[in-house]
Amino acid sequence: MKPTHGDYVLGSHGTELDRLGVQHTLWRDLMLDGWRRAGLGLGNNVVDVGAGPGFATADLSTIVGATGSVTAVDRSSTFLATLQARFAEPTSNVTIHEVDLMREAIPCPNGNHDAAWCRWVAMFVPDPALLLERIDHALKPGGVVILHEYCRYETLSMLPRRSEIDSFTALASKSFRAAGGEPDIAGVLLATLVRRGFEVCEVRPIARGARFGDPLWQWPAGFVRTYAPRLVELGFADAAWCAGVLHALEAAEQDGVSLFLTPMVLEIIARKPVERINS
Numbered sequence: 001m002k003p004t005h006g007d008y009v010l011g012s013h014g015t016e017l018d019r020l021g022v023q024h025t026l027w028r029d030l031m032l033d034g035w036r037r038a039g040l041g042l043g044n045n046v047v048d049v050g051a052g053p054g055f056a057t058a059d060l061s062t063i064v065g066a067t068g069s070v071t072a073v074d075r076s077s078t079f080l081a082t083l084q085a086r087f088a089e090p091t092s093n094v095t096i097h098e099v100d101l102m103r104e105a106i107p108c109p110n111g112n113h114d115a116a117w118c119r120w121v122a123m124f125v126p127d128p129a130l131l132l133e134r135i136d137h138a139l140k141p142g143g144v145v146i147l148h149e150y151c152r153y154e155t156l157s158m159l160p161r162r163s164e165i166d167s168f169t170a171l172a173s174k175s176f177r178a179a180g181g182e183p184d185i186a187g188v189l190l191a192t193l194v195r196r197g198f199e200v201c202e203v204r205p206i207a208r209g210a211r212f213g214d215p216l217w218q219w220p221a222g223f224v225r226t227y228a229p230r231l232v233e234l235g236f237a238d239a240a241w242c243a244g245v246l247h248a249l250e251a252a253e254q255d256g257v258s259l260f261l262t263p264m265v266l267e268i269i270a271r272k273p274v275e276r277i278n279s
């Protein structure tokens with residue numbers, strides 16, 4: 001199954017939607033902590049960039065309250081249908097826009113935004129500088145952007161190492177690049193923000209690991225279980241490779257010692273300049 005227009009390389013089917021929900025639950029505390037340090041709160045107008053099915057949108061909606069607003073943008077009509085159903089009430093403070101950010105700007109229904117949240121989106125776009133330009137234009141002067149994107153994807157690995165999992169990580173990276181993205185995008189984003197004159201308030205590498213039985217284990221394990229067969233569908237590997245990867249994962253789940261390292265995320269909190277010289 002090749003990605004179609006409006007789809008992204010991981011797909012937007014029910015399994016991926018469920019995976020994004022689990023992923024959101026397991027990363028939610030770190031997300032909320034980043035938002036708190038960035039100063040998000042009641043009355044803010046916030047854009048959720050590449051909102052997907054809207055798990056973070058729901059948290060943003062609660063945090064900004066009735067006097068604030070959330071602009072949720074994504075290009076996937078499938079994910080946006082879930083978002084529409086979730087925020088259907090007329091009193092909702094969420095507005096939803098089907099936007100391909102490589103083609104169109106972020107709509108600003110309530111004037112420019114106080115903040116932008118963007119997680120695991122820049123890694124999929126062919127032009128991350130354009131994505132940051134969109135975010136920049138959607139922010140008011142002094143507005144803040146909070147990014148959670150990968151900086152060292154190859155850290156997705158098993159301790160002790162299992163070559164099948166290393167092979168999975170390498171092929172997953174290859175598939176992201178073949179679809180026009182770049183998994184190790186966070187360093188590029190940081191440099192681009194600095195060049196655009198943003199003040200970098202915080203940069204934090206987030207390294208995590210889980211043993212079998214920890215709730216976090218299911219995140220990398222679930223990704224391997226859904227994406228290894230997808231890599232076969234996409235033509236990157238054959239069924240025997242997939243069986244080997246899944247067998248290695250099961251072995252790690254039974255050996256009583258393995259630690260699953262997750263891909264390292266870089267949290268960037270940066271503020272748009274209040275005034276731009278020569279702009």
Ligand SMILES: C[S@@+](CC[C@H](N)C(=O)[O-])C[C@H]1O[C@@H](n2cnc3c(N)ncnc32)[C@H](O)[C@@H]1O
Nearest residue numbers: 050051052074075076100101102119120121124
């Ligand atoms: C891994 S999901 C992350 C969703 C959400 N940010 C989260 O953290 O749960 C990546 C999202 O980026 C969206 N996306 C990818 N490229 C896009 C583009 N060019 N314009 C708008 N959305 C895009 C996809 O449709 C998908 O919903």
